[in-house]
Amino acid sequence: MSNETEQLMDQAATAEQLDGVEDANADNAAHDEDFKQVEARKLSESANPGAGEVKLDVILDIPVTVAMEIGRTQLSIRNLLQLNQGSIVELDRLAGEPMDVLVNGTLVAHGEVVVVNDKFGIRLTDVISPADRIKNLR
Secondary structure (H helix, E strand, C coil), X not given: CCHHHHHHHHHHHHHHHHHHHHHHHHHHHHHHHHHHHHHHHHHHHXXXXXXXXXXXXXXXXXXXXEEEECCCCCCCHHHHHCCCCCCCXXXXXXXXXXXXXXXXXXXXXXXXXXXXXXXXXXXXXXXXCXXXXXXXXX
16 A cells, blocks of 8 residues: 555544544533533422422421410519419510410411310411511521
């Protein structure tokens, strides 16, 4: 074979290799683009819980403390030590005012006392919006 033929064959092989590399790069770019689209879709779904099914099973069994608060007051230690059976402690709420419903110390609702089957309960009269709860945390 002549030297020119060998050079032409080498050039053809090199061109073929370059075409293969370009095809592979194009395939990788298309794959990367598909990957980015899937990742973006996953991120947008997780950022927008209404878009997909929200999986709350993980947190449904976590215990929380729910407390109903009639009112509060501040006492000096002297007055606290003087309390005994029959003492009356004045609270900061008026009679008939709704009670606070606290979950883990965070106000989530207001309600009124009810009796159900000889047990006390609370009927929620106002539920605090999530935005207002966040404001109260600050």
